[in-house]
Amino acid sequence: MTENPFIAMFRDPARTAAYIDGPRRFTPGLEALHRMTAILLAERAGPQAHVLVLGAGGGLELAALAQAQPGWRFTGVDPAGPMLDLARQTMGADAARAELIEGTIEAAPAGPFDAATCLLTLHFLEREERTETLRRMRARMKPGAPLVVAHASFPQDEPARTRWLTRYAAFATSMGVDPAMAEQARAAVAATLPAIDPAGDEACLRDAGFGGIEQFYAAFTWRGWVACA
Structure with missing residues (x-):
């Protein structure tokens, strides 16, 4: 089976070294997203919660959640070992509260x-794999436990798809990304990212068995939801 090209990219040490500032430049309101995530999880999770973080590489959300809730501990999972190494660096002393697993x-x-x-x-996942991943996450959560997801999710019909990718x-250019690099990223997303529209993403959550689904975040091509297991 051919590995997802985006996941393979994160195994490249050179790309990993340059990663830490990338999400902020391509994701509007990233720091606020992390703050909102901590608030939404804390609505149902106690001060000593054990939190599963899937896609933990880089450690940005791990660091933000650890700072927001000093009593929480974490299990972070990511398929790219170099990104988990970066997560340990990003978390600093708080890395002692996290078990990081490659896979x-x-x-x-x-x-x-x-x-x-x-x-x-x-x-990064095709719809069927996305739903199955969510289903397996739910199987590892206590009944009623909160889940927060956020990712690229935007209209897939034309001309709306092209407009949102533009x-x-x-946005990336406005954040200081070289225009040629921003265009390269746009072209890569357009050609290979298996994004679906927001209604489809909500359907994936429902199909995986989550309830109480609420959208809380919308920023250009990005959407975020909170749901309960």
Whole structure:
């Protein structure tokens, strides 16, 4: 089976070294997204919660959640070992509160976890695999535990699809990304990212068994939802 090209990209040490500032430049309101994620999880998860973080590489959300909730501990899973190394660096002293596992959702412990997140990750998966990944996350969560997901999710009909991808590149350029690099990213997303529209993403959550689904975040090509296991 051919590995997803985006996942393979994150195994490249050179790309990993340059990663840490990338999400902020391509994702509007990233720091606010992390703050909102912590708030939404804390609505149902207690001060000593054990949180599953799928797509934990880089450690940006791990660091933000750890700072927001000093009593939480984490299990982070990511298929790219170099990205997990970066996560340890990003978390600093808080890395002692996290178990980081190389692999996909199948590598995650059975739990049950008090909460879970999957940020900037599910858009790499085709719809069927996306739903199955969510189903396996839910199986590792306590009944009623909160899940927060956020990823690329935008209209897939034309000309709307092209319009939103143009805005995606324009935002990156406005954040200081070289225009040629922003265009290269736009073209790569357009050609290979298996994004689906927001209604389809909500359907994936329902099909995986989650309830109480609410959209809380919308920023150009990005959407975020909170749901309950």
